[in-house]
Amino acid sequence: MKPKHQRLILALVALAGVAGAGVLGASALRDEAAYFRTPAEVKAGKAEVGEPMRLGGMVAAGSIARQADGVTIRFVATDGKASVPVQFTGIVPDLFAENSGMVADGRMRADGVFVADRILAKHDERYMPPQMGEMPKNMKLVPGE
Amino acid sequence: MHAYANPTRFLAIARPLTPWLLGLGIALLLVGAWAGLALVPGDYKQGETARILYVHVPSAWLGMGGWTALAVAGLVQLVWRHPLAGIAARAIAVPGMVFTALCLATGSIWGKPTWGTWWEWDGRMTSMLVLLFLYAGFVALTMGDEGQRQGGTLPRGAAVYALVGAVNIPIINRSVVWWNSLHQGPSITLRGSSIDGALLWPLGLTLLGFSLLFGAIVLMRMRRIIADNRVAARLRRMADEES
Incomplete structure (x- = not known):
């Protein structure tokens, strides 16, 4: 050789x-x-109450509700398999919207509500001109699913 | 392949090729930048910020492609000892590092208005930052070593380092698929593109334009290294004749 x-x-x-x-x-x-945990993982017991963590999911349609104090919002984060209610006080990014992805820093409260102290908007992989801007139904947030 | 490993034969091709790559690359970049910035509409959701993808995506591609080429050059030098492999690796490292830095910078500038943050330690961003550090390590390893003045061959350690560092390339590519990340999944896959055609075509122009520009820069740097080696060899001969 x-x-x-x-x-x-x-x-x-x-x-x-x-x-x-x-x-x-x-x-x-x-x-x-993993940068965040999904609602399904939270429901499966991967989040302890009070432990700092990130929760990522879609903001469920029609779920954003502004509270009486004017600066607190509540919404439901979902991954299609499970959903977790989220509460946040503060300013959200411009791209934070229903039917769109988000990642929240915070912790689970004993009553099952995720209390966020920061919210980031997650963008998906689709880019299109404004006149086509309707959300397709089969959106996926978590890769590989 | 052996035929082109000879620096003289390489120069005969590289010399006329350089201005063509450079001119065509700059022309494509001008057209692509004009189309991407002025002609096509903004994204339905992000608006104008989406246009940064016409720089960000080619930068990522060249940063990762640059290291892939570096690893191939390292392998060719280790196994076949081709004189041009080390020269090519030395020529690629700095432009590859610059494009990696450009990718991180444009991503950060895009991330602030889109995500609401300049930087997060998610899988994609962290692995891309590791690539930048790998480039810096390679440049440090090959700067001012003996091989630089003796035909351009890499120190063996640098060639092995280039090969081992290539492990990071598939990790960057798959980071958004393996792990939950803030960075979105791949837009362009083998199954097609989720960037609408109306926004996609300028990306093709800038991608090709930046790639040709990268090629021209690498060829110019390789020619410079070869010229430096020849000067050094001639000076050595002259010094020998005098003594």
């Missing part, structure tokens, strides 16, 4: 090893590297 071929085989074996390690590492991080 020529040295060139030896080096090629060595490099490919090393590359396969490193790629394998990368895949194993990435899959081990599956839960840890």
Whole structure:
């Protein structure tokens, strides 16, 4: 075997090893590297009361309700499988809207309401001109589902 | 492939190719930027901020494509010891790093009005930042080493580093699929595009334009490294003759 071929085989074996390690590492991080938890995960008991966490989901249609104090809103975050009521006091991003994705920092309260202290709008992968701007029904927020 | 590994043959092709890549790239960028900024409508929801994608997407593509090329060059140098592989890797590193930084900067500028934040540690942003640090590490490893003055070959450590760093490329690509992230999922996949055709076509122009520009910059940098090597070799010969 020529040295060139030896080096090629060595490099490919090393590359396969490193790629394998990368895949194993990435899959081990599956839960840890998630930026937010979904309502279904919260319902499945992955959120402890009072523990700081992020909740991500769609804002359910017709669910945004402004409270009497004028600065607090309540809405329902859903992922199609479960939904969690959210309460937030403050200013939301311009793109925060019903039928649209959002990510909230906060914690679960004992009564099952998620109290957020910050809200981010999540944009989806669709870009279109304004005259076509109707939301398709089959929106998905959580990738791979 | 061996035929083009020879710097003289490479120069015979690179010299006339450079102005074509440069001119065509700049022309496509001008048309693409005009179309993207002025001609096509804004997005139905984001409005005008969506237009940053005409810079952001090509930057991401070149940042990641640059490292892929760096890894291939590292492999070619380790296995076949082609003289041009190390030169190519040295030429790619800095432009790749610049486009990665541009991708992060435009993403941040877009994120503030869209998400409501400049930066979040989600999978996509974090892995892209890691790519920027990888580039910085590669530049540091190959700056002012012996190989730079001896034909441009990479130190073996730098070639291995380029290969190992390539693990991050599929992680960046899949980060929005594997993990819940703030960054949206892929808009353009093998199954089609969820960017409407009316907004998509200028992206094709800027993508190709930036890629040709990147190619021209890399060729110019490679030619410079080859010229530097020749000067260094000639000076060495002259010094030998005198002594």
